Amino acid sequence: MSRPKIALLNAAHAADDTERNFVRELDADVVEFRCPDGELPDDFAFDGVVVTGSSASVYWDKEWIGRLKTWVGGAVEAGLPALGVCYGHQLLADVLGGRVEDMGEYEIGYRTVDHDGENRLLAGIDESMTVFTTHSDRVSEPPPGATVFAENDYGIHGFRKDRAIGVQFHPEYDMQTAETVTKSKDELSEERIQEVLDGITESNYAAACEAKQLFDNFLAFVAEVRSDRVAAD
DSSP states (O other), X not given: OOOOEEEEEEOOSSHHHHHHHHHHHOOSEXXXXXXXXXXXXXXXXXXEXXXXXXXXXXXXXXXXXXXXXXXXXXXHHTTOOEEEETHHHHHHHHHTTOEEEEEEEEEEEEEEEEEOSOOGGGTTSOSEEEEEEEEEEEEEEOOTTOEEEEEETTEEEEEEETTEXXXXXXXXXXXXXXXXXXXXXXXXXXXXXXXXXXXXXXXHHHHHGGGGHHHHHHHHHHHHHHHHHHHHO
């Protein structure tokens, strides 16, 4: 069977870095759409969909955000496996009836997130994992009927509802992206930024690389769903 075809819904404004990171980690035929520029797929002729991070908030009144929500809602209804990362995690929660809110603070840097060991997306990953985080919004209420499988002291870091799965952290980041994003946070103090930069080390990055396994786990899920569809047809 051919490689899965994945729609990469790039919601980032630093789109090139985001594309590089996801294309590197997804062993699939990735078709990118730059959503803030108004790009979206014409149909749902994909095996799965990935929604990236963004400097936007899902509750902003922006035309491109509304159109993205509509398309993602249709894709989920059509049965496409969906993975949301950071903003994508929040957008999936919003589309499926959950609630996203401003935290009033930032979680940023390499942090520890715990998962319950029950979700296939994080199979093979230590239940207390190191991940890079950068967000000031969070999913305060998961969608009705969703299962929360990862959390830390800032809140929900992973949920699943049917074929839609979201993670708040950034498994796709390399060290370059972590540094660039941290330096861009003008709203944080110089001391806080330097503290985060000091934590972007080879050892922390190596520990966080374990979480990259989730991309292969997601693609295995995509392949399973595709096989079931073929069998049904």
